[in-house]
Amino acid sequence: MGWLWAIIVGFVLGFIAKAIIPGKQHSPLWLVVLLGTIGGLVGNAIASAFGVRYTHGIDWSRHVFQVVAAVVLVAVGESVYKAVKGRPVER
Structure with missing residues (x-):
């Protein structure tokens, strides 16, 4: 069940990131979810390093x-x- 939550959080984080980044992005949905999931894991690791993961x-x-x-x-x-x-080729 932990992986399912990681993917859901990755989906949300990926779309928050796309909304923050200026301009139009052309990344496919699977890439945004994957990078959002990895971003969540990296963020947890950084928070643990600073001692603020669990408050x-x-x-x-x-x-x-x-x-x-x-x-x-x-x-x-x-x-x-x-x-x-x-x-991408524009028509």
Whole structure:
């Protein structure tokens, strides 16, 4: 059940990241969800390193780390995706 929640959170984080990044992105849904999921895991690791992964109440600092990691990964993933796929042909 933990993986299912990780994918759901990755979906949400990926779309928050896409909303924060300026301009139009061309990444497919599967890539956004994958990078959002990885961003959530990286954010948890960073929060653990800072000792703020588990706090009383809502873990706002952990969520901030997750969103920042997801934004960075989605932005980098978008650049790599554009470089690999090339520019889409406009008709």
